[in-house]
Amino acid sequence: MKITYAIKRKLLQIIALGCSNAHLLNFKGGKIYTGKWKQFCNPGLNCYSCPAAGFACPIGALQAVNGSMQFSFSFYVTGLLLAFGLLLGRAVCGWLCPFGLLQELIHKIPSPKWHLKKGFLYVKYVVLVVFVLILPIAATDYMGMGKPAFCQYICPAGTLEGGLFLLAAHENLRNAIGALFGLKAAILILTLIGCVLVYRCFCRVLCPLGAIYGLFNKFSIFHLTVDSHKCVGCGKCKDVCQMEVDPVKTPDSAECIRCGACADACPTGAVCLGFSTKRGKSLA
Amino acid sequence: MGSKTKIWARAAGLITSCVFLIYGLHRGEAGVVLNKAVNICLECIGLG
Numbered sequence: 001m002k003i004t005y006a007i008k009r010k011l012l013q014i015i016a017l018g019c020s021n022a023h024l025l026n027f028k029g030g031k032i033y034t035g036k037w038k039q040f041c042n043p044g045l046n047c048y049s050c051p052a053a054g055f056a057c058p059i060g061a062l063q064a065v066n067g068s069m070q071f072s073f074s075f076y077v078t079g080l081l082l083a084f085g086l087l088l089g090r091a092v093c094g095w096l097c098p099f100g101l102l103q104e105l106i107h108k109i110p111s112p113k114w115h116l117k118k119g120f121l122y123v124k125y126v127v128l129v130v131f132v133l134i135l136p137i138a139a140t141d142y143m144g145m146g147k148p149a150f151c152q153y154i155c156p157a158g159t160l161e162g163g164l165f166l167l168a169a170h171e172n173l174r175n176a177i178g179a180l181f182g183l184k185a186a187i188l189i190l191t192l193i194g195c196v197l198v199y200r201c202f203c204r205v206l207c208p209l210g211a212i213y214g215l216f217n218k219f220s221i222f223h224l225t226v227d228s229h230k231c232v233g234c235g236k237c238k239d240v241c242q243m244e245v246d247p248v249k250t251p252d253s254a255e256c257i258r259c260g261a262c263a264d265a266c267p268t269g270a271v272c273l274g275f276s277t278k279r280g281k282s283l284a
Numbered sequence: 285m286g287s288k289t290k291i292w293a294r295a296a297g298l299i300t301s302c303v304f305l306i307y308g309l310h311r312g313e314a315g316v317v318l319n320k321a322v323n324i325c326l327e328c329i330g331l332g
């Protein structure tokens with residue numbers, strides 16, 4: 001049996017989910033892990049208020065440092081994101097992100113499937129700039145502390161992974177529910193419905209981490225190449241791509257999550273995915 | 285983009301990321317991340 005990228009990826013996604021969320025016993029008491037590993041960031045989106053989370057969320061960490069009293073720019077988190085981006089690009093989304101795996105599973109629910117209009121793809125860049133970069137620095141209180149605006153007003157991963165479990169376990173937290181939770185719950189419900197209808201709807205429309213890693217797809221060491229000598233122009237790679245990318249025209253597209261479906265579908269082996277730069281000659 | 289340009293861009297980026305990481309750790313940013321991550325984030329769960 002040929003081990004396809006689809007099999008390799010699913011295995012790695014499950015391993016990454018387990019590594020990111022190893023503290024399963026915390027669900028029982030509604031606690032969160034408080035060990036020193038939480039100073040390190042997970043490469044993918046995974047709320048640090050999830051009871052099982054063993055690492056910090058990079059988007060939450062970036063906002064926390066940028067909005068802190070001591071610092072207004074996080075060299076640490078930016079350095080980590082730069083390293084993950086240069087090594088893997090959006091392969092982080094496709095292979096390592098727990099919330100990405102969850103969206104893929106939700107998309108398997110039988111329903112009509114929709115295509116995403118191109119304009120929606122740019123929303124995540126606005127979210128990144130406004131909610132992750134500007135608001136935590138600009139909207140500060142009297143002590144000079146900013147709030148993590150993306151986590152506070154948008155992030156459905158936090159509501160799902162952290163909010164629901166912690167609220168279920170703590171009555172005092174449930175008593176504090178207000179309009180803000182209503183907003184976040186509505187965003188979560190819309191996101192889940194969106195993910196049933198559109199493949200990885202959150203990744204493509206709202207995720208600021210996907211927006212950051214997408215910028216690195218042109219430079220990332222893990223990349224996609226299309227061998228112009230082997231390509232017969234059958235278009236099968238484009239047809240199977242659930243992110244609606246044409247790998248022949250734009251192998252470095254910011255939307256490509258390096259899932260490898262195109263490489264699995266290519267009848268001539270023209271599409272290659274990996275760290276090596278010598279395996280294929282790009283058409284683009 | 286040429287392959288040489290890509291290699292230089294990757295090398296420059298990786299060096300920059302290492303410098304950023306070391307500088308960030310040196311000035312104690314990991315402590316801020318840890319402090320945020322080990323407490324329940326009320327903003328994240330929709331209460332803050």
